[in-house]
Amino acid sequence: xxxxxxxxxxxxxxxxxxxxxxxxxxxxxxxxxxxxxxxxxxxxxxxxxxxxxxxxxxxxxxxxxxxxxxxxxxxxxxxxxxxxxxxxxxxxxxxxxxxxxxxxxxxxxxxxxxxxxxxxxxxxxxxxxxxxxxxxxxxxxxxxxxxxxxxxxxxxxxxxxxxxxxxxxxxxxxxxxxxxxxxxxxxxxxxxxxxxxxxxxxxxxxxxxxxxxxxxxxxxxxxxxxxxxxxxxxxxxxxxxxxxxxxxxxxxxxxxxxxxxxxxxxxxx
Amino acid sequence: xxxxxxxxxxxxxxxxxxxxxxxxxxxxxxxxxxxxxxxxxxxxxxxxxxxxxxxxxxxxxxxxxxxxxxxxxxxxxxxxxxxxxxxxxxxxxxxxxxxxxxxxxxxxxxxxxxxxxxxxxxxxxxxxxxxxxxxxxxxxxxxxxxxxxxxxxxxxxxxxxxxxxxxxxxxxxxxxxxxxxxxxxxxxxxxxxxxxxxxxxxxxxxxxxxxxxxxxxxxxxxxxxxxxxxxxxxxxxxxxxxxxxxxxxxxxxxxxxxxxxxxxxxxxxxxxxxxxxxxxxxxxxxxxxxxxxxxxxxxxxxxxxxxxxxxxxxxxxxxxxxxxxxxxxxxxxxxxxxxxxx
Numbered sequence: 031x032x033x034x035x036x037x038x039x040x041x042x043x044x045x046x047x048x049x050x051x052x053x054x055x056x057x058x059x060x061x062x063x064x065x066x067x068x069x070x071x072x073x074x075x076x077x078x079x080x081x082x083x084x085x086x087x088x089x090x091x092x093x094x095x096x097x098x099x100x101x102x103x104x105x106x107x108x109x110x111x112x113x114x115x116x117x118x119x120x121x122x123x124x125x126x127x128x129x130x131x132x133x134x135x136x137x138x139x140x141x142x143x144x145x146x147x148x149x150x151x152x153x154x155x156x157x158x159x160x161x162x163x164x165x166x167x168x169x170x171x172x173x174x175x176x177x178x179x180x181x182x183x184x185x186x187x188x189x190x191x192x193x194x195x196x197x198x199x200x201x202x203x204x205x206x207x208x209x210x211x212x213x214x215x216x217x218x219x220x221x222x223x224x225x226x227x228x229x230x231x232x233x234x235x236x237x238x239x240x241x242x243x244x245x246x247x248x249x250x251x252x253x254x255x256x257x258x259x260x261x262x263x264x265x266x267x268x269x270x271x272x273x274x275x276x277x278x279x280x281x282x283x284x285x286x287x288x289x290x291x292x293x294x295x296x297x298x299x
Numbered sequence: 300x301x302x303x304x305x306x307x308x309x310x311x312x313x314x315x316x317x318x319x320x321x322x323x324x325x326x327x328x329x330x331x332x333x334x335x336x337x338x339x340x341x342x343x344x345x346x347x348x349x350x351x352x353x354x355x356x357x358x359x360x361x362x363x364x365x366x367x368x369x370x371x372x373x374x375x376x377x378x379x380x381x382x383x384x385x386x387x388x389x390x391x392x393x394x395x396x397x398x399x400x401x402x403x404x405x406x407x408x409x410x411x412x413x414x415x416x417x418x419x420x421x422x423x424x425x426x427x428x429x430x431x432x433x434x435x436x437x438x439x440x441x442x443x444x445x446x447x448x449x450x451x452x453x454x455x456x457x458x459x460x461x462x463x464x465x466x467x468x469x470x471x472x473x474x475x476x477x478x479x480x481x482x483x484x485x486x487x488x489x490x491x492x493x494x495x496x497x498x499x500x501x502x503x504x505x506x507x508x509x510x511x512x513x514x515x516x517x518x519x520x521x522x523x524x525x526x527x528x529x530x531x532x533x534x535x536x537x538x539x540x541x542x543x544x545x546x547x548x549x550x551x552x553x554x555x556x557x558x559x560x561x562x563x564x565x566x567x568x569x570x571x572x573x574x575x576x577x578x579x580x581x582x583x584x585x586x587x588x589x590x591x592x593x594x595x596x597x598x599x600x601x602x603x604x605x606x607x608x609x610x611x612x613x614x615x616x617x618x619x620x621x622x623x624x625x626x627x628x629x630x631x632x633x634x635x636x637x638x639x640x641x
Contacts, residue, residue: 036402043396043400046396047385047396050388050392051387051388136381136384136385136386137379137382139383141377141444143348144372144375144377145400146402295349295350295351
């Protein structure tokens, strides 16, 4: 009982410190700013650009095409979430790169490692912190989407919107968890960012590789693909296997991080 | 309070420390004295549970540092060689964070943080971001994080390194004020530091503890240094002056040795480190027309260690300390511990 309370208190302590350091870092604001700028640009381009969805729908109306009916809101959501997913690919390694590399460089890992905390408590607290920061980056986007989609007819599919964004956060958590592991392997933040980017690019396109391999192995590899599982969710399909894949990545990342910190302490010379 | 037995640590096949054994009583300050690379940091990291030992045991407050690591971690405060500080936090925020992860109860935290800041004299900097603090203040915040949870044992790795002389005095006074309530181990490679702060000294060299004693006795041993004991017969009136003229002689002491015939005297010579004018000594004694009945080398095993230690405060920042002046200071420093003011 008491120990569970202690564990939760420790996770919260690490979480708060991590989150606080993002909000105190000018670098994090720059990343958030770029993310908001780009996502805002794509929002306008997809919806209201010359080739945008509204222009296309208007064109169809003019030409008198009524079947099949277009659901602009639904189409918009799946496009826009796809773009957000791709943006996240570039943004997330920059958020996760410092999680452990900075601690190693500053020597604060020695403080954490000699405090009565287990490695996975530290890893979990850090992951929750960085995921929360990404969540605060996504929340403002939800507001302007809600405003735009409230005008949609047929009405915007609210479940697709929520599920899609939940999928985005879940995928981000999976990427950040793996990024955290890579960050724990080095004390260079730049190296951590590059390696993380390489790894998630690989996981992003692994279904292309899978299709070319084919067979049972290809099938298995296909399930690991981030984009495939993410697209399932952004289409509004609550697929348990996709959730399990993302959760597995998250747990794997935390587990590997805890192991690598343990190994780092045991092998350092 | 702290018991270390036969502790060894191998990095690959290279031993970092071997059979390190010592103990610290409650309330004591143990100085861990040794040249750079002697194994001080390794030993401290094992004590704090940061590194596992290859063999041997270490216990703090009765808990094995490896078996009961969590229990030990709650009971120690640790200042690594580089203070583990988050630059983006305020002093107070950081200390609150440390208090929380060290398991200080929520109700006691503010009081403990306040107390730690007061003891380390950083109250006026409580709202300042740590990255804006000077080196001396950072070191004090480092010590504050080591004492914030009121641990029975405190381990400080080179707490005065890189500070200016005034800050060094402040940090030393702070450490001294912590003794009694806390058991402290501090490491240093500065010889006068131990005599000023520690109640006991363990000297470590090449991974082995070569001596454990009080600073006074170690200094006495060092002052005895390397030298010769002679038994001579005849009138020694002029001998002392003659011996003094030889190169490498530091002190000459002539007395009537116990149990010696009246005509014989005992001569004790101490030498400058690295000098060995044995041939000249014998020649001088014989040349003075005295009978030489015994001439015995007196060797102190610690000599090698002390030669590698920094013996003078100013040499810390120091590129300028030439080997010869360093050697001369080896004997000067223990006699004048107040020399740091210079």
